[in-house]
Amino acid sequence: MLLSHIVFLALIQGLTEFLPISSSAHLVLPSELLGWPDQGLAFDVAVHVGTLLAVLCYFRRDFTLLIYGWLRQLRGGGSSYHARLAWMLIVGTLPAVVAGLLLNDFVETHLRSMLVIGIATLGFGVLLGYADLARTERRTTRDMNWRDVLIIGGVQALALVPGTSRSGITMTAGLMLGLRRRAAARFSFYLSVPLIVAAGSYKTLELIKLQASAPWLDIGLGVILSAISAYTCIHLFLALLNRIGMLPFVLYRLVLGALLIGVYFLI
Numbered sequence: 001m002l003l004s005h006i007v008f009l010a011l012i013q014g015l016t017e018f019l020p021i022s023s024s025a026h027l028v029l030p031s032e033l034l035g036w037p038d039q040g041l042a043f044d045v046a047v048h049v050g051t052l053l054a055v056l057c058y059f060r061r062d063f064t065l066l067i068y069g070w071l072r073q074l075r076g077g078g079s080s081y082h083a084r085l086a087w088m089l090i091v092g093t094l095p096a097v098v099a100g101l102l103l104n105d106f107v108e109t110h111l112r113s114m115l116v117i118g119i120a121t122l123g124f125g126v127l128l129g130y131a132d133l134a135r136t137e138r139r140t141t142r143d144m145n146w147r148d149v150l151i152i153g154g155v156q157a158l159a160l161v162p163g164t165s166r167s168g169i170t171m172t173a174g175l176m177l178g179l180r181r182r183a184a185a186r187f188s189f190y191l192s193v194p195l196i197v198a199a200g201s202y203k204t205l206e207l208i209k210l211q212a213s214a215p216w217l218d219i220g221l222g223v224i225l226s227a228i229s230a231y232t233c234i235h236l237f238l239a240l241l242n243r244i245g246m247l248p249f250v251l252y253r254l255v256l257g258a259l260l261i262g263v264y265f266l267i
Contacts, residue, residue: 014227
């Protein structure tokens with residue numbers, strides 16, 4: 001891969017993994033508009049590893065408490081908020097994992113067109129805007145119940161449709177369930193960890209089966225750049241969320257979705 005392609009794709013993946021604007025909508029543009037070659041499975045794994053490292057590093061204290069509480073409960077130490085939240089993350093990830101295993105081939109074959117991505121970007125952007133305007137912001141993650149987890153985990157499976165945005169759809173559901181903006185965002189970020197691990201493991205197994213030689217320099221640079229951009233993105237998003245809300249991201253999605261649909265009918 002060209003250095004400019006590596007830098008652009010890694011930075012874009014890191015930024016769009018956690019912003020509610022859809023990474024697939026952005027990654028389709030270089031190949032469709034500029035004719036860039038596919039970055040390959042190894043690079044996909046690399047940038048996902050980078051985003052995983054970023055969220056684990058940013059929330060290192062939270063995940064230390066989650067793992068400690070979960071392991072303590074398994075050893076008979078009793079339940080706690082962190083143990084309960086850890087179980088919620090596991091349960092909330094299952095719908096997306098099952099849907100991915102069952103529908104991945106169908107999605108890859110039938111739903112990766114620019115038109116589908118444009119419509120999903122536009123439609124789920126409108127839904128995010130509605131959820132933010134109608135929010136009640138009366139609850140935090142401590143107030144979440146199993147119904148909330150099943151709903152948020154269930155809608156996360158919709159992120160299989162390119163253009164949906166995993167973070168966008170889970171934040172939308174969280175806001176509709178009465179979570180505060182920061183609580184909806186934090187739970188979405190927490191929920192990304194087991195899913196990225198599952199998706200990364202699946203892609204790694206595919207890579208091993210292909211027995212392809214790995215471009216280690218590309219991979220290393222992809223991990224570093226995606227980790228840096230993802231970490232910066234999480235920090236700025238949480239810092240500015242209560243001040244700016246979801247409106248800038250909604251407007252961006254509307255413009256991007258319209259652009260993708262327009263390009264589809266023009267080319």
